[in-house]
Amino acid sequence: MKMKKFAAMMLAGVLATTTMGMGVSASDDDYDFYFFNIKGEDADAMQAAVDAYKEETGVTIKLFTLGSGTDSSEALRADLQSDHMPAIFGVQDAQKLVEYQEGGYAMPLSDATNEEFKALADAIPENFYLTRDGETNYGVPLNIEGxxxxxxxxxxxxxxxxxxxxxxxxxxxxxxxxxxxxxxxxxxxxxxxxxxxxxxxxxxxxxxxxxxxxxxxxxxxxxxxxxxxxxxxxxxxxxxxxxxxxxxxxxxxxxxxxxxxxxxxxxxxxxxxxxxxxxxxxxxxxxxxxxxxxxxxxxxxxxxxxxxxxxxxxxxxxxxxxxxxxxxxxxxxxxxxxxxxxxxxxxxxxxxxxxxxxxxxFVPQYYCINAKCSDEEKEAAEKFLVWLNTSETGLKYVIEECAFIPYNADPDVTSAGYSLGDSILSYVKEGKxxxxxxxxxxxxxxxxxxxxxxxxxxxxxxxxxxxxxxxxxxxxxxxxxxxxxx
CATH class of the missing domain: 3.40.190.10 (Periplasmic binding protein-like II)
Incomplete structure (x- = not known):
C-alpha cells in the first residue's frame, strides 16, 4: 500500500476565530449526526470516509475539521454549548478529558447501547484507555503513533x-x-x-x-x-x-x-x-x-x-x-x-x-461520544465508529487514506504501508x-x-x-x- 498524499484544510487564524461555533452551516440542516474532528491532518481523508459511509449506509454525517496545527479547543467548546452539538468529538488526552467529563459531555463507553460497539469498546487494551481513574474508558483511539x-x-x-x-x-x-x-x-x-x-x-x-x-x-x-x-x-x-x-x-x-x-x-x-x-x-x-x-x-x-x-x-x-x-x-x-x-x-x-x-x-487522540446528544444520534455515532474500526472499507480509509496505524492492529499480519509506520509495528511486535x-x-x-x-x-x-x-x-x-x- 502506498500512502496517499492529501492536502489538509488550512484556515487563517482570523478565519478560525470567525468560524468558532459554526461547525454546521445554515445549509447543513439535513444530517443524522455531527462529527467534530480535531485531527486537522486527516481532514480530506476523513471526509472521504464519511462520504463512503453515506454511500454504503445512507447515513449522512456532518464533518467539521479546523486546519492542521490549529487549536480546536475554543471551537469545540462553542459547538458543545450550541444547539447543534457534535455526537462524536475528538479529545487529545486525559488532561483534556477533564473539562468534557466534568461538563457531562464525555460518555463512558460502558454506557453504549449498540452491541457491536460494546464489543469494540470491551476489546480496547487498558493501556490505551482515555481515563482519569485508570478504569473508566471514555474514548475510542484514533490510532497509535510512535x-x-x-x-x-x-x-x-x-x-x-x-x-x-x-x-x-x-x-x-x-x-x-x-x-x-x-x-x-x-x-x-x-x-x-x-x-x-x-x-x-x-x-x-x-x-x-x-x-x-x-x-x-x-x-x-x-x-x-x-x-x-x-x-x-x-x-x-x-x-x-x-x-x-x-x-x-x-x-x-x-x-x-x-x-x-x-x-x-x-x-x-x-x-x-x-x-x-x-x-x-x-x-x-x-x-x-x-x-x-x-x-x-x-x-x-x-x-x-x-x-x-x-x-x-x-x-x-x-x-x-x-x-x-x-x-x-x-x-x-x-x-x-x-x-x-x-x-x-x-x-x-x-x-x-x-x-x-x-x-x-501511544494513542494521540480519541473519539468521544457526546452523552448529551439524543439516543438516536449516539446509536448512529456508535455504529459509525464500529464501521470505521472494523470493516474492510473503514479500515482502508484509516490505513491508506489517513495513514494511521489502527490501535487494534496485529503487528504479525498488519503493514502500515509506509516505512515509519512499519518501524513502529516492529517495536510493538518486539515488546520494545x-x-x-x-x-x-x-x-x-x-x-x-x-x-x-x-x-x-x-x-x-x-x-x-x-x-x-x-x-x-x-x-x-x-x-x-x-x-x-x-
Whole structure:
C-alpha cells in the first residue's frame, strides 16, 4: 500500500476565530449526526470516509475539521454549548478529558447501547484507555503513533558503508547512552572535519567512510526545530517522565516527593537536551531559536534534504518529510531516544535497558461520544465508529487514506504501508515500547512552562553554566508542583 498524499484544510487564524461555533452551516440542516474532528491532518481523508459511509449506509454525517496545527479547543467548546452539538468529538488526552467529563459531555463507553460497539469498546487494551481513574474508558483511539530519532538509512550507509547499514541500526538499538553520546560527538567531528575516530555500538565497531556526495551535504547531526517550545518539552521530556511515572494517570497524581525522587532522571533529560541542541543544524544560540530560519518546517526540510543525520519526530511527520523530499519515503526508520540513567535512578518500574531500547507508542487522540446528544444520534455515532474500526472499507480509509496505524492492529499480519509506520509495528511486535506518561503533566505545562523556560534560558545561549542540569531538574520539581497545586 502506498500512502496517499492529501492536502489538509488550512484556515487563517482570523478565519478560525470567525468560524468558532459554526461547525454546521445554515445549509447543513439535513444530517443524522455531527462529527467534530480535531485531527486537522486527516481532514480530506476523513471526509472521504464519511462520504463512503453515506454511500454504503445512507447515513449522512456532518464533518467539521479546523486546519492542521490549529487549536480546536475554543471551537469545540462553542459547538458543545450550541444547539447543534457534535455526537462524536475528538479529545487529545486525559488532561483534556477533564473539562468534557466534568461538563457531562464525555460518555463512558460502558454506557453504549449498540452491541457491536460494546464489543469494540470491551476489546480496547487498558493501556490505551482515555481515563482519569485508570478504569473508566471514555474514548475510542484514533490510532497509535510512535516517535524517536528518525534516520535516513541511506545517510548511515554513506557514512559507514552500505554493507554496514543494517548492522549499525541493530547495534544502535541496544547501545548504551555513553556509546550514543560518543557517536554524536564523532559524527559532528566527521561533518566538520571530514574525518573522525571509529565508533563502538553494542560491541560492534564502525569506521567512517570518506566524504561523498551524500555526507558532504550534512550540516549537523540532528535537525532541531529550535524556535518551537514543544521541541524541549512534550515528546522529549516524555522519555524522562516515563522513568518516573508508570503512565499518564500516575503522572497526573504526582506528589512533590515523587518529583523530588525523579531528580536524577530530570538531570539526565537536561544532559540529553544539551547534547542535542549543541549538535543541531545551526549553532545553538539566537539563530537556533529564530522562527524564520529554524521553525518546524525548516527542521523537517533540513532532515528531508539530507542536511542532518537524525530528526526527533513521530510518524505523524511522515507526510511533511516526504512532501519536502519524496525520495526519502522508503528509507526512514525509528531509533530509540536514550537517557543517561541506571535502574536505581528510575522510579516507574521500567529498567534502563527497556527505556533505552524502546520507543514511545501511544494513542494521540480519541473519539468521544457526546452523552448529551439524543439516543438516536449516539446509536448512529456508535455504529459509525464500529464501521470505521472494523470493516474492510473503514479500515482502508484509516490505513491508506489517513495513514494511521489502527490501535487494534496485529503487528504479525498488519503493514502500515509506509516505512515509519512499519518501524513502529516492529517495536510493538518486539515488546520494545514505553508509554506517553507526559500526557499526565499539568495542562499546557510541557510546552508553555517547561519548553518556554528552556528556550528562553538555555537554548538561546551557546554555553550552559556548570549547574545547568541540576538547575533544570530543580525547575521541573518546583514548576510542576506549582502548576499541579501541590
Amino acid at each position: 516517535y524517536g530519532y528518525i534516520v535516513d538509512t541511506r545517510v548511515i550507509g554513506a557514512m559507514f558503508g552500505e554493507d554496514n547499514t543494517d548492522a549499525f541500526i541493530e547495534a544502535y538499538k541496544t547501545a548504551s547512552y555513553a556509546e550514543f553520546e560518543a557517536m554524536i560527538n564523532a559524527m559532528q567531528q566527521y561533518i566538520t572535519d571530514g574525518t573522525a575516530d571509529d565508533i563502538t555500538l553494542s560491541g560492534s565497531t564502525f569506521s567512517f567512510a570518506e566524504k561523498n556526495d551524500i555526507t558532504s551535504k550534512l550540516k549537523g547531526v540532528i535537525a532541531v526545530a529550535g524556535s518551537e517550545k514543544w521541541t524541549y518539552g512534550d515528546h522529549l521530556v516524555n522519555v524522562a517522565v516515563d522513568g518516573v511515572f508508570s503512565d499518564s494517570v500516575a503522572a497526573a497524581e504526582a506528589t512533590t516527593e515523587q518529583l523530588e525522587a525523579g531528580k536524577p532522571v530530570w538531570e539526565a533529560y537536561a544532559k540529553l537536551l544539551d547534547l542535542l541542541t549543541s549538535h543541531a543544524q545551526t549553532e545553538r544560540g539566537p539563530e537556533l531559536i529564530n522562527q524564520t530560519t529554524n521553525g518546524y518546517d525548516q527542521a523537517v526540510a533540513s532532515f528531508a534534504n539530507g542536511e542532518t543525520v537524525f530528526i526527533k519526530q513521530g510518524n505523524w511527520c511522515y507526510t511533511n518529510i516526504t512532501n519536502a523530499n519524496a525520495d526519502i519515503a522508503d528509507y526512514m526508520t525509528f531509533l530509540p531516544i536514550k537517557l543517561d540513567v541506571t535502574d536505581e535512578d528510575l522510579t516507574s518500574g521500567i529498567t534502563a535497558e527497556q527505556m533505552n531500547t524502546s520507543i514511545p507508542v 515500547t514505553i508509554t506517553n506518561a507526559y500526557a499526565g503533566m499539568p495542562a499546557s505545562y510541557a510546552t508553555y512552562t517547561l519548553g518556554a523556560h528552556l528556550l528562553e534560558n538555555y537554548v538561546n545561549t551557546a554555553e550552559w553554566p556548570e549547574t545547568a542540569y541540576s538547575d533544570i531538574a530543580d525547575f521541573i520539581v518546583s514548576s510542576w508542583s506549582e502548576a499541579a497545586g501541590l
